[in-house]
Amino acid sequence: MPTLAHILVVDDDPAMRELIGDYLSENDFRVTSASNGAELATALQEHALDLVILDLKLPDEDGAQIARRMRETSSLPIIVVTGRLDEADRVMALELGADDYLTKPFSLRELLARIRTVLRRSSLTAATAMTTGRSADTRAYRFDGWELNTGTRRLVSPSGEAIVLTNGEFSLLTAFLAAPGHILTRDQLLEASRMYDDVFDRSIDVQILRLRRKIEADPSNPRYIKTVRGAGYVFFDQVEKIRSVSI
Known part of the structure; x- marks a missing residue:
């Protein structure tokens, strides 16, 4: 089951946020809303987002400055929304990135x-980055409808259920998702979990079972x-990496 793309709608008009949010939800997107720069910053920290719809006119801060930061x-995709028709404003939006x-x-x-066009273009860019070896800090991993947010350590199932992980389970799952298709030995998994006192060589198998x-x-x-057998473990599924972003 594919994970729905997650869109953040930033607009100080609650009616506009609701209108856009309802329409995108009906068209198979996850939607989070924010009314100002502070709520936007919180959403960027708490969620693995795929695209931001940003109104340039916000009550607490110029949307242009937010977009620039x-x-x-x-490289999180941004679609800027403006209420002004001047060509200079459109040019400025594109110059902001x-x-x-x-x-x-x-x-x-x-x-x-x-x-949809911007998301397709973003996916092609990400695929190119992977093949050329470019990387960035990973904010979240997605696989088969699951999502692991590395910032909040929150694992969400395809049905939307939050799954509680112990420190050791989180560490092991992160190690697997960072190297899908690669065999990881018990020593490598132990090394990945050394920061936690509850993971030892003899308990790696038990942790994986759990x-x-x-x-x-x-x-x-x-x-x-x-x-x-005789080598270790391998994560056998395609994994999507979501990059970190902040303002």
Whole structure:
């Protein structure tokens, strides 16, 4: 089950936030809303976002300054929304590093089309970065509908249920997701978990068994974490890495 793309809508108008949020939710997106710069900063810390819709006119801070700071630290896609028709404003939005812009009033169908276009372009850029060896700090991992937020240490199932992980389970799952398809020995997994006192060489297998019980439909016949006899373990699924972003 694919994980829904997560969109952050930043607008000080509650009616506009609700209108956009409801429409995007109906079209298979996860949506979080923010009304000002402070709420935007909190959302960036708490969620693994795929795209930000940013109104340039916010009550506490100029949206242009926010967009500029975001672009200095991240390639997170930004669609700027402005209520002004001046060409200079549109040029400024693109010079800030925005991936696209819309002028109010706009149709929701046009917004949806632009979001999908920007997300497709972003996915191609990310794929190119992986093949060329470029990397960035990882904010979250996604696989088969699951999402592990490394900042909040929150694991969410495809159904939206929050799964509680111990320190050791979180550390092991992070190690697997950082190296999908690669065999990790018990020594490597132990090293990845050394910061926690509850993980020892003799308990790696026990920790993995417990982790399987939390993410596998059938722990006795695992789909994700497979045993490689005489070698170690391997995470057997495609993993999407979500980059860190701050303002």
